[in-house]
Amino acid sequence: MxxxxxxxxxxxxxxxxxxxxxxxxxxxxxxxxxxxxxxxxxxxxxxxxxxxxxxxxxxxxxxxxxxxxxxxxxxxxxxxxxxxxxxxxxxxxxxxxxxxxxxxxxxxxxxxxxxxxxxxxxxxxxxxxxxxxxxxxxVLGAYGADLLPKEGTILTHCNAGALAACGYGSALGVIRAAVERGYKIDVFADETRPFNQGTRLTAWELTKDNIPTTLICDNMAGYFMGQGRIKAAIVGADRIAANGDTANKIGTYSVAILCKEHGIPFYVAAPFNTIDIETLNGKDIPIEERAAKEVTHVNGVQVTPDGVGIANPAFDVTPAKYITAIITERGVLRAPFEESIAAMSKQTK
Known part of the structure; x- marks a missing residue:
């Protein structure tokens, strides 16, 4: 790594x-x-x-x-x-x-x-x-691999791989663990505008690991779900509230809703310390607003007209009702998340 x-x-x-x-x-x-x-x-x-x-x-x-x-x-x-x-x-x-x-x-x-x-x-x-x-x-990757299909296409959003951690990764760690078991899976990576973590990082990381990867624009996920191409979606998290509401890179919420509509499992993979039991629900999670230049410029080149208003929230919150399971190194959490999170938080590390 x-x-x-x-x-x-x-x-x-x-x-x-x-x-x-x-x-x-x-x-x-x-x-x-x-x-x-x-x-x-x-x-x-x-x-x-x-x-x-x-x-x-x-x-x-x-x-x-x-x-x-x-x-x-x-x-x-x-x-x-x-x-x-x-x-x-x-x-x-x-x-x-x-x-x-x-x-x-x-x-x-x-x-x-x-x-x-x-x-x-x-x-x-x-x-x-x-x-x-x-x-x-x-360990988290092994728990998550148990949930993935043994063949098919997995969608991921942003970069929750080795680059987002000290190594191996959470969402991509699950994919790595599945590939190591011999699962015949490939990945659709959302580009993840505006910072392009999927374009720049996930595609780069998985390609280096020889895991078949196709880069798609963020607004293509629904199309491919409708075609039956995507068998599961898995993402990381930046904060998980006590009720299971999850903050992740902007655009994750949209992916979760699309998965729900198409009957596709939507998994969140994150170490247990991502769960903030002091934050009761997603409404209490602070959302970082980042610089307008991330939206107005691509590779240093301005692509927007001067004077246009820019909004650039870095994260959105996916309500727990859209999440099939939360995968941690302590095990897999399922709904009702308020109960499963509370029970797992009492476990000795």
Missing amino acids: IPTLQWTSEGVSFLDQTKLPQVETYVLARNYNEVADVIRNMVVRGAMAIGVSGAMGVALGIQQSTAVTLPDLNAEVEVICDTLAKTRPTAVNLFWGIAQIRDLYNKLAAENVAIDEIKSQVVALAQTLYDEDIANLK
Whole structure:
């Protein structure tokens, strides 16, 4: 697997996803502010990758602190966490990753552990979270593969693959696991305007894995469903509410409705930390509004008339009633999701 992000002695190295598929190049974030910029500018993207990136950003900030007393370091940690938390508001995994490092720091600080030892432990935890992400997604992939047809075409939207995680992927991890079992499946990848994650990333990633992939425009899904071509749809998630309502890349809601109309199973694949039990339903999920230029320009070329109004919500919310199942590394959740999520949240990790 090409590493999406990697801890190094000089900082955190990120595969620059804004340059794919034409150029494979890396950006080195040498401090937590640069990690924040990388997340904000979508050099790294995808809820799972953002979560671990946030954790690494906090750990990097703590490691590089010159504070000599815990009170001084406490104040720095608050600034570090706040800076990273403001980068992408919808992906709950970001706040999870930040909290993992902050909670360990608070525990060690309360025990009056030496600052050098604190630095060592938070860095070790950030690296462990990276390894756990890949391991968890392989387990998730196996659960999901059980649900897919043994042959046929699977539709996916946006990119919930290795590029959206530390490796392997959630929605594409399920597809990978199915292919590894010998299933004869191929993929229809939505282009996913306006940032073109399907065009640039999913098509690139699956092609590199020799998984047969056809790129389609976002507005073609209904046509192919009507033709009987699509046997299932599977997507990732950036936040799942306690009742199963799911925020994912803009356009997901439309795909889910089309699946319901055509009797096609619609699956959401995401690690369990994507579920936010404090958010009761989809109406409470904050939706990030991104820059107009993502809509007005394609590859740096303006394609819209000057002065036209632009709306660019990055996500939409799919109500739980349209979701066939939610696939996690702990198992498969089904309706009523409020009950199944509550029961699974009580399980020991």
